[in-house]
Amino acid sequence: MSDEKDIRKAAAEIAFGEDLHAEEQEAKGAGASVRSGRKTAAQDAVEKVMKARxxxxxxxxxYIDNIIEDAMYLAGDRCFAEDESVAGGIGLxxxxxxxxIGHRKGRDLEENIRCRFGMPNPEGYRKAIRLMKQAEKFGxxxxxxxxxxxxxxxxxxxERGQGQAIAECIKTMSRLCVPVVTVFTGEGGSGGALAFASGDRLIMLENSIFSILSPEGFAxxxxxxGSRWQEAAKVMKLTARDIKDLGVCDEIIPEPEPEEMHEKRFFDTVADTIWRNLGPLLSKDxxxxxxxRYLKLRKTGSKYGRN
Amino acid sequence: MNPFKERKNILDAIGKITRLTFSTDEKAADVMKTCPGCGEKYGTGELAAAKYVCPSCGQYISMTAYERVSQIADEGSFREFNKARTGYDPIDFPGYEKKIQKMRKDTGLKEAVVTGSCTIGGEKAVLCVMDKRFMMASMGTAVGEKVFLAFEYAVKKKLPIVIFTASGGARMQEGIMALMQMARTSAAAARHDEAGLLYIAVMTDPTTGGVTASFASLADITIAEKGALIGFAGQRVIEQTIGEELPEGFQRADFQLEKGFVDMVAGRPELKDTIARILFIHGRRRH
Structure with missing residues (x-):
């Protein structure tokens, strides 16, 4: 396949060509700092993927237990099964x-396996659809x-229609008559992430990522x-900063040191941000x-940037 | 759009179809197609008459978007929308521009989907056909935009929409912007649905990934073309995940029928009549 060759060549350029290029520019004595700045951004993407995971x-x-008072978890899609990889429920x-609603990766290995490391089956999406429709019913x-x-x-x-379940989930969220605010807390890969991200506001933590596919899948x-995921991460534009620059993310929440992320102060910051984004939505009919929401989507990815 | 330009586009589109339907022997000789089943060679005219089913072995031979249009739309009725619409390179992916240029040259298409309005068995409808020759008909900003606009046109004109899906999924080279097209097209399909209008999806080989997980799965009536591969995850990925080989026929049209995700499996020769009949029934409902 000639495409493959093209891409391999391009990838090789990314992997090795950049250094050559930098040397060239250093020799010229100009623009070297710009180049190294760019290199840092690429390296930063790889680090962010690792941090996000x-x-x-x-x-x-x-996040749910710290932000939502009296969080009550609800189970089941009413069709086939309960999928623990999607946590959902009600609270104040x-x-x-x-x-x-949110993805559950699990806190220990046993839970990780039960939740397939946060990778839902169709039941998970159908449960989310059920809970979203319920939310709509009760405003x-x-x-x-x-x-x-x-x-x-x-x-x-x-066999149980993964594609159909995700499509319905996206459709439901994009037309829901109540406000929808999404927060990316870690990694957000492919349609599995988008299923929960077609709402009104999209907030990302500083070290979270949002990508068309996992970097491994992309490579x-x-x-x-798949082992060339680092090269992939460098070109995919998946960091919160990139996603905001592309106009898909609305706000980025800065992160403290990793150990401070479990403190109440950080959860309060996240809650404040959600609250601030939710406020204006609550006053809309x-x-x-x-x-x-439709007009926002209408603009997304249209090079003409209409509206 | 400028009315003259639009007229020109329409004329172009009609010209294209006419050429395909009545290709002379000389023209047909230029574009001989080989049957992947038995290796027999056919001219385009001959194949069009056989509805792109190999006359000697029955194998389905892949069709270009315009060939499909000429098979489905009533003769001369197709008016193409946004023929020159292109996407962009949102993440500056290395080598992408060049690849797109090459694709355009090879296929004569600007992008991987052809959209327009037409009549099918006398019933007016919006028709979209994805063309897998163009980067596996992957959905990037251009495909997303054209499908989105086709839905919007259908809503505005209160028309049913028929989409022939075929896709390798979201277009990797356009990154997150390609992924967002899933949300856009789904929202557009939802709005068309809320307007009480009919959407028929015809899933052709292959319909996978982000297209399956968005507008392709949101139709009122879903037809799978015989033998088509339809699914979300790729077979290689699934096999790696579960550590075993997948059975024969996995994710094929008959499998999807058995699992309840399509309404029917139709052979290529009956597709037009089937669609026309569905359109006819919906056109005669009480308002």
Whole structure:
């Protein structure tokens, strides 16, 4: 395949060509600092991928338990099974009744395995759809947390319509008559992440990522070699900063040192940010809310940047 | 759009179709296609008459978007939308511009989907056809935009929409912006749905990844073309995950019918009649 060759060549340029280029410029004595600045950004992306996946970070349920008062977890998709990899339920957010959904990766190995490391089966998405529709019925805003490598690529997931479940989830969220605020807490890979991210506001933690596919998957598809994920991370533009520059992320929450991320002060910052983003949405009526969300999506990725 | 330009586009589109439908022997000789099943060679005219099913072995031969349009739309009825619409290179992916240029040259298409309005068996409809020759019909900003605009046009004109899906998924080279097209097209499909309008998806080989996980799975009536591969995750990835080989026929049209994700499996020769019949029934409902 000639495409493959092109991409391999391009990748080689990224991997090795940059240094050559930098030397060249150093020789010229100009622009070297710009070049090294850019190199740092690429290296930064690799570090951010590792940070986003770090076991030191709080898991989604920790955010839920610290931000939502009296969080009550609800189970099941009413079709097939309960999927623990999607945590969902109801509670009070600063006195306001809300519905929450999010990816559950698990805190220990046993839970990790039960949750397939935060990779939902179709049941997980169908449970989220059920809870979102319930939120709509009772006029509760939805707060969604994203931390997933992607949807689970299993045989049974396919048999039970993984694609259809994600499509319905995106569709439901994009047309929901109540406010939807999404927070990326760790990694957000592919349609599995997007399923919870087509709402009104998209907030990302400083070291969280949002990508079309996991860097491993990306490298595997384009270069047939998943081990080249670092090269992939460098070109994918997946850091919170990149996503904000592309106009997809609305706000970035700065992170303290990793150990301080488990402290109440940090959870308060996250809660403040959600509250601040939720406020203006609460004053909109249903029609306005859905229309504005549609107009926001209408603009996304259109090079003409209409509206 | 400038009315003259639009007229020109329309004329171009009609010209294209006419050429495909009545290709002379000389033209057809230029674009001989080989059947992947038996190796037999056919001219385009001959193949069009056989509905792109190999006359000697019955194998389906892949069609270009315009060939599909000429098979489905009533003769001369197709008016193409946004023919020149292109996407962009949102993440400055190395080598992407060059690759796109090459694709355009090889396929004669600007992007991986052809959209327009037409009549099918006399019923008006919006028609979108994805063309897998163009980077596996992966969905980037251009495909997303064209499908989105086709839905919007259908809503505005209160028309049903028929989409022939085929895709390797979201286009990696456009990064997160390609992923966001899943949200855009799904929202557009939802709005069309809320307007009480009919959406027919015809899933052709292969419909996978981000396209399956967005607009392709949101139709009122879903038809799978015989033998088509339809799924979310790629087979290689699934096999790596579960550590075993997948059974024969996994993710194929009949599998999806058995699992309840498509309404019917249709052979290529009956597709047009099937679509026309569905459109006819919906056109005759009480308002």
């Amino acid at each position: 770090s076991k030191e970070r709080p898991v989604v349920t920790e 957010f600063r006195g306001l009744p809300v519905t929450f 509760r805003p939805v707060i969604a947390f994203v931390d997933t490598p992607g949807a689970y690529p299993g045989k049974e997931a396919e 595997s598809i384009l270069w047939h070699d 249903e029609g306005e809310l859905v229309r504005d």
